[in-house]
Amino acid sequence: MNQKASPLLIVGSMAFDDLELPTISAKNVVGGSATYSSYAASVFSPVRLVAVVGEDFSSKDLEALARRGVDLAGLERASGKTFRWAGRYDTNLLSRVTLETQLNVFADFRPKLPRSYVDTPYVLLGNMHPGLQIDVLDQVASPKLVIADTMNFWIEGEPDALAAMLKRIHMLVINEEEARQLSGQHNICKAARDILRRGPKSLIVKRGEYGALLFDADSTFFAPAFPIEDVVDPTGAGDTFAGALAGYLARSGDLSSAGLRRAIMAGSAAASFCVEAVGTAKVARLGLPDISGRLELFRSLMEVKHDTSLVTA
Amino acid sequence: MNQKASPLLIVGSMAFDDLELPTISAKNVVGGSATYSSYAASVFSPVRLVAVVGEDFSSKDLEALARRGVDLAGLERASGKTFRWAGRYDTNLLSRVTLETQLNVFADFRPKLPRSYVDTPYVLLGNMHPGLQIDVLDQVASPKLVIADTMNFWIEGEPDALAAMLKRIHMLVINEEEARQLSGQHNICKAARDILRRGPKSLIVKRGEYGALLFDADSTFFAPAFPIEDVVDPTGAGDTFAGALAGYLARSGDLSSAGLRRAIMAGSAAASFCVEAVGTAKVARLGLPDISGRLELFRSLMEVKHDTSLVTA
Numbered sequence: 207m208n209q210k211a212s213p214l215l216i217v218g219s220m221a222f223d224d225l226e227l228p229t230i231s232a233k234n235v236v237g238g239s240a241t242y243s244s245y246a247a248s249v250f251s252p253v254r255l256v257a258v259v260g261e262d263f264s265s266k267d268l269e270a271l272a273r274r275g276v277d278l279a280g281l282e283r284a285s286g287k288t289f290r291w292a293g294r295y296d297t298n299l300l301s302r303v304t305l306e307t308q309l310n311v312f313a314d315f316r317p318k319l320p321r322s323y324v325d326t327p328y329v330l331l332g333n334m335h336p337g338l339q340i341d342v343l344d345q346v347a348s349p350k351l352v353i354a355d356t357m358n359f360w361i362e363g364e365p366d367a368l369a370a371m372l373k374r375i376h377m378l379v380i381n382e383e384e385a386r387q388l389s390g391q392h393n394i395c396k397a398a399r400d401i402l403r404r405g406p407k408s409l410i411v412k413r414g415e416y417g418a419l420l421f422d423a424d425s426t427f428f429a430p431a432f433p434i435e436d437v438v439d440p441t442g443a444g445d446t447f448a449g450a451l452a453g454y455l456a457r458s459g460d461l462s463s464a465g466l467r468r469a470i471m472a473g474s475a476a477a478s479f480c481v482e483a484v485g486t487a488k489v490a491r492l493g494l495p496d497i498s499g500r501l502e503l504f505r506s507l508m509e510v511k512h513d514t515s516l517v518t519a
Numbered sequence: 520m521n522q523k524a525s526p527l528l529i530v531g532s533m534a535f536d537d538l539e540l541p542t543i544s545a546k547n548v549v550g551g552s553a554t555y556s557s558y559a560a561s562v563f564s565p566v567r568l569v570a571v572v573g574e575d576f577s578s579k580d581l582e583a584l585a586r587r588g589v590d591l592a593g594l595e596r597a598s599g600k601t602f603r604w605a606g607r608y609d610t611n612l613l614s615r616v617t618l619e620t621q622l623n624v625f626a627d628f629r630p631k632l633p634r635s636y637v638d639t640p641y642v643l644l645g646n647m648h649p650g651l652q653i654d655v656l657d658q659v660a661s662p663k664l665v666i667a668d669t670m671n672f673w674i675e676g677e678p679d680a681l682a683a684m685l686k687r688i689h690m691l692v693i694n695e696e697e698a699r700q701l702s703g704q705h706n707i708c709k710a711a712r713d714i715l716r717r718g719p720k721s722l723i724v725k726r727g728e729y730g731a732l733l734f735d736a737d738s739t740f741f742a743p744a745f746p747i748e749d750v751v752d753p754t755g756a757g758d759t760f761a762g763a764l765a766g767y768l769a770r771s772g773d774l775s776s777a778g779l780r781r782a783i784m785a786g787s788a789a790a791s792f793c794v795e796a797v798g799t800a801k802v803a804r805l806g807l808p809d810i811s812g813r814l815e816l817f818r819s820l821m822e823v824k825h826d827t828s829l830v831t832a
Contacts, residue, residue: 250829298705392611394728395748415707416729419746428820430741433732435708458829467823472830498830507741508821510780516563516771517785517811 211251211457212350213277216243216449217317217342218332220257224292224306225484227439228299235441235485236267238289239332239355242442243449245489246476247330248274249497250453254323256280256342260288260311270490279320284311299437319345328456330448333357336364336371343374351461353377353452354406355444361388372405376461379410379448394419395426408466410451412444420470425463429470430508432478432500439484443477446489450476450497475500524564524770525663526590529556529762530630530655531645533570537605537619538797540752541612548754548798549580551602552645552668555755556762558802559789560643561587562810563766567636569593569655573601573624583803592633597624612750632658641769643761646670649677649684656687664774666690666765668757674701685718689774692723692761707732708739721779723764725757733783738776742783743821745791745813752797756790759802763789763810788813 218240224233240257247253253276259268261283272278289312292305317338325347331339331354339354352375360368361384368388372378378401386392389400394411398421401409408422413431420427451473458465475497479488531553537546553570560566566589572581574596585591602625605618630651638660644652644667652667665688673681674697681701685691691714699705702713707724711734714722721735726744733740764786771778788810792801 393748393750395746413729416726417741426746426820427822428730428743428746430743433708433739433741435706437706454829458826464824468826468829471823471825494830494832498827501825501827501830505823505825507739508823509740510784510818510821511777512784512814512818513771513781514811514814516767516781517807517814519807 210459212327212459213252213254214247214328214330214452214456215254215256215319215323215326215346216240216247216330216332216452217256217339218243218330218334218445219289219312220259220263221289221291221312222262223441223485224290225439225441226294226305227484228295228297230438230484232484237291237442237485239442239445241271241486242445242480242489243330243332243452244271244276245274245486246446246449246480246492247453247456248276249450249476249492249494250472251328251456253277253453254280254326256317256319256323258282258284258311258315260284260286263288274490277322280318280323282315282318284314286311293441295440299440317342317345327351328452329353330452331355331375332445336360336367339371340367340374351376351455353379353448355379355448356384358384358387369404372401375406377408377410378406379412379451381412381414381444385409385411410470412447418447418470418474420466422463422466427463427467427470429467429474430504431474432504432507434478434481437481440481442486442489443480446480447473447477471501471504472497475504523772525640525772526565526567527560527641527643527765527769528567528569528632528636528639528659529553529560529643529645529765530569530652531556531643531647531758532602532625533572533576534602534604534625535575536754536798537603538752538754539607539618540797541608541610543751543797545797550604550755550798552755552758554584554799555758555793555802556643556645556765557584557589558587558799559759559762559793559805560766560769561589562763562789562805562807563785564641564769566590566766567593567639569630569632569636571595571597571624571628573597573599576601587803590635593631593636595631597627599624606754608753612753630655630658640664641765642666643765644668644688645758649673649680652684653680653687664689664768666692666761668692668761669697671697671700682717685714688719690721690723691719692725692764694725694727694757698722698724723783725760727753731760731783731787733779735776735779740776740780740783742780742787743817744787745817745820747791747794750794753794755799755802756793759793760786760790784814784817785810788817
């Protein structure tokens with residue numbers, strides 16, 4: 207671990223997922239936004255986790271996180287069952303339907319930071335009620351960077367809390383449809399400008415296999431996604447992306463536009479591994495050599511040797 | 520015009536389009552694949568056009584092409600009416616429905632090359648019956664590069680002629696859904712490998728606002744699309760892309776992987792202008808400074824200053 211890497215606070219869900227994939231069905235797969243994000247971030251920086259699990263969550267699975275440098279002081283073990291989600295993907299892994307959601311112990315989750323987390327400089331707020339995201343920020347002293355995710359459920363149901371949350375964060379990471387819904391603008395450039403007026407200094411729009419766009423005050427960045435031949439399970443790819451992005455920034459400390467671009471590439475690299483196996487099987491074992499190898503492939507994937515002589519009259 | 524630019528043969532449709540756009544309706548708009556492609560290609564190289572128009576096509580519109588360096592020796596004026604297409608776009612310009620197609624003189628179109636076209640080194644075959652595309656190639660002496668487009672109609676209805684055409688071309692330029700349909704593979708990497716086994720040395724998969732992918736034997740290139748804030752009319756964007764791509768290659772003569780990447784960027788730049796106005800209004804006036812300006816913006820849109828120290832253990 208790079209000695210300069212700063213700690214990153216990750217708050218989100220931990221879950222058991224039942225996944226019906228085109229070729230495999232898998233039950234009781236350890237998942238949840240905080241799990242994927244923590245594994246991915248731990249490649250780059252120490253992680254401080256705030257989440258809740260039930261009595262059915264095994265110590266073995268927690269130890270796997272701890273071995274990756276994830277601080278579990280903020281992990282609450284509540285009486286009852288862990289959050290459970292069941293979903294079925296279509297043949298082409300393009301869309302999925304939720305078959306069942308049991309919030310269980312997550313229903314009463316009130317994130318509480320241990321004293322040792324208060325000074326954490328980097329914060330990643332996984333998708334949850336925007337009021338809870340604000341509660342977390344009220345408990346952090348003076349974060350250098352706050353990144354948040356959200357979803358259509360809160361955009362529709364909690365617009366006021368969401369608006370308040372947006373004023374408290376530096377970066378919003380959402381998918382394309384959510385950006386359109388939040389802004390009421392279909393054109394993604396217009397949607398981005400609208401969202402940037404609501405608080406965050408930068409916006410990352412995730413587009414799945416089409417990559418991601420970074421919008422900030424000065425510039426736009428068109429990030430590729432790595433073309434994967436054998437996508438096995440897209441679950442958690444977005445959380446892996448956000449976790450690696452946040453972890454990379456906690457490691458680099460470089461919040462310039464160029465630094466954000468590099469962080470997005472690290473996020474895309476991590477996400478490209480995530481989808482190659484069921485659940486966290488690959489993300490839980492990621493190392494820096496994996497990331498640097500895929501960044502090298504990204505470089506060739508994006509490389510254009512410009513030649514202005516050809517476009518001179 | 521660069522003295523070294525080689526001539527490019529373009530064969531395709533010329534049409535009148537009736538366009539119902541979200542904010543404007545426009546009738547009798549000069550369109551067709553060959554028209555868009557010729558205007559775009561003429562920015563880079565001399566164009567030799569083979570197409571058919573009816574008696575209703577004005578000399579003024581033909582002169583506009585001629586002034587751009589488009590050779591009209593291969594243009595047939597047939598008795599009857601010009602091909603006519605009417606379509607309505609949805610509010611977000613994401614999809615369109617065809618309201619009417621009148622093939623008119625295009626129904627009996629049999630491309631016939633003037634003797635002066637026989638030695639043309641670069642060939643762009645617009646979307647038409649694959650049998651006609653082969654007929655064109657039978658009339659060209661020994662082209663250095665043949666690029667072809669096709670569509671779902673021929674993939675479904677003329678698989679044998681299409682298979683024969685694919686063996687005669689160097690590069691296929693189709694959209695993502697067509698690549699999936701032609702290959703029977705949903706995953707775009709697998710689809711590309713399948714299509715490359717059928718003949719073409721390289722494949723460009725157009726993804727609209729998500730950019731394009733270039734596949735060849737050695738590498739994959741992830742080309743961005745320019746994020747356009749005010750898309751007015753997407754009609755002809757794909758033909759503009761292909762025309763500029765082909766014209767750029769006829770100008771550069773560089774068919775290496777690096778050369779193809781630069782040509783795709785030129786195609787994306789031209790297409791990004793096309794959608795900013797109704798019909799050919801912008802494409803018909805494009806110049807090299809427009810292209811080089813947008814290529815400069817593309818460079819910043821794609822730029823990542825890699826820093827391997829951050830991903831070293």
